[in-house]
Amino acid sequence: MEATPTRHPRRWLILVVLCLSTLVLIIDNMVLTVAVPTIAEDLNASAQDLQWVLESYMLVFAGLLLTAGSLSDKFGRRKMMIIGLSLFGAASLVAMEATSPGMLIAGRALMGVGGALVMPSTLSILITVFDEAERPKAIAAWSAVAMVGLVGGPVLGGALLAQFWWGVVFLINVPIALLAITAAMVLMPESKGPWRKADPVGMVLSVIGMSALVWTINELPKGGLSHHSTQLSLVITVAALIMFGIWETRSKSPMVPLAMFRDKVFTGASFSLVLLTLANGGLMLVLTQYVQFVLGYTPTETGLAFTPLAIATLLFNTLGASLIAKTGTRVMAVLGLLVIASGFVVLANMTTESGWGVLAGAMLLMGAGSGLAMPAAMAAMMGAIPDEHAGVGSALNDTIQQAGAALGVAILGAVLSSTFTRHMPADAPQMARHSIGDALAVSAQTKDSGLLDAARSAFTDAMSATFLVGAASVVGAAVLAAFLMKGKNSGPVPAESAVDPATEAESDAMLTSL
Template structure:
């Protein structure tokens, strides 16, 4: 969110072309989305705290590299390293949180996590605009450094270590999952410039789907699967992950569109548009802790259903009222609806995912959920961007409005589809499935007689 607001300034300062600027975003997204399952698997095998600290340290170093970049090529390389570091850190961070929290209080903990995520989303556009306009774009990366150092040292000293139940890494599964996800995300980030009809785009999709199908087939027979397929038989696990994908499809795609609507369609500058988005982005800070705490008592389903419904209604409302001369006052209520919906759904989907697997497999649950949320966001930006392009253009503010309308209506429809999916969630927390047996075969076990 911070980097997006600085793109125009980076273009001028580094003399970058449009394709280069796209890669300052795409390079991060590719590495980030493709390594979620890998990060979770590495944390389970080598220690979640260890991988979290390594990821934080790498992200901090890459931020220094980005802040010091004198060319667009160095900046893109730094963004790749940031994406790799985030892909390792994010899934193990949720697993560490789940490990540190008793199940009966996990909803509240996820609610607090959601509110912190809300702070980040809300602050990104505002801080990005202030720093870029008032200081220098380099400082959007320097800002990470003191926080990164403090988080790295604090995590190393204060967090407790935990591991997953599998003694070995499922290397074939890891390679198939990572390359399959890479194919899907590559197609998504390249299609806007080369078109979905190109061989590169649809070839990447087909290749990604085939590799992920091979991943699923392999996981059924792997001795130590990185993703036990039997978890998808648990209704809560499957419904929560599908809901998370659809929520982020609508959420991230809509944020991408709304930022452009305020700036190009309604004439706000970057800083003002960030402030206008606070009606949406600040809601998780306010609502998420309460939603998570109430979910501990009443279950996740009501909040998932209501949250996705509010998100869908809010986006449809904005899409229908957006027109030439529309005032910000006409958009405040639907923005609040959408933000409150996110705040209700985000922590409760994650909580239901964790409640659906044995405690020692929190890393697997986090990796799957994080990967699907990120994929949803990537494809949401592409799909809503395509809806805009098919119905509007940037030739003028007036010409853009019909495109913004179509994109936001699509986002609202997807969120309402998520509402229908969430209706199938279990009404109350269900017992976790059986623990995956990762002990050696019977012939390898040495029996010790007991006197």
């Protein structure tokens, strides 16, 4: 009789450390968005400076993710996480003491390096510490904490800025990073993959390709492909990523084993996450403008408006993780995605007169769907990755979600902008036709209440079109999950209750009924 593997005795304490490490990255980025106006005034930063303050982190982070994941597999996941947290904390002090936009941008870029080292390590350590039976619950807790940071960041930022100077948004990173470093050194075991040769060519191509991709996506909505700089970045993106794919398939020791995409479960979960994060990427962009410019919420009230989303995610993360053992990841992912799509449909039907109740209902639906779908899709994806590639597999998951979110902001932002312009009155001032922010500024200057009402109505129409695109994207994710997330890797379940053929047939019946 084969012995049951012994579970790590400190695995749940280790999970707390992993959640702390993830939380500090997410909160920092969300808090910073609230502090931007204050930073602009204090440092006399231009609009271009502020763009670099926000994008320098994202470019470095996205560009280094795959390389960082590969390094963690080679040299040790705990080691890379501790180095990343140390660098992130030190860079936060640089940003806090910034006396010029250039110094702040440099600090943010260094924080991006630290974040890229931390993020893949957290999930790769998680999947090596927890076995397949407990992994869905651990991933659910990890993703729930990430949602708390996403929603709670702006609220925390508003509260801190009301009492302190803008540098406090970086100062709060330091004690959290120190706590996580100390706990990691005391509690965590080191883990790494088998020795493999380094892949410097793959690393360089991935850094160039992913950085160029994020840059291109961010620049496209500003002027389309008419700008030479955008055209050049697109050419660099395509060339670098094609060369990366060719190199990785021919290399004897590839940084990213692209053969993983031959696994239907891995591919289905990956592309479902792309479509889901694409839709969610535009969600915050559009909904934040709606509640502030149409409903008239303050930034703090805007953060609180998303509280139902966080609460529902927390509750259904736990429920979804417990149901995976009975239904498998495929059923849970499809069900959750369809619930999210219904939330988008509710949002698409909101008007200028809709109150907080309708918004809260939509947030509850989306939180419930996320709680069911995200742990299932991520557990299926990570369960299909060999242990020796846990670091780069985790980085691939992060990269997929990062690219999906950036695409969502670009695509849904373009839908929102073009539809808003189309629904504005033809005789409205040209500047007012660009965005609702510009329209409200013109209305305030001219005291034109008719322009104000027209802008709010046009934005609501544009929001409806945008959220219908989001709903279609999530339904597409559900279809992919239903057809591809099927087979031996379709869900981690306890050994004593593994999915047998009868249960698999029952799952098919459940999906058909959906």
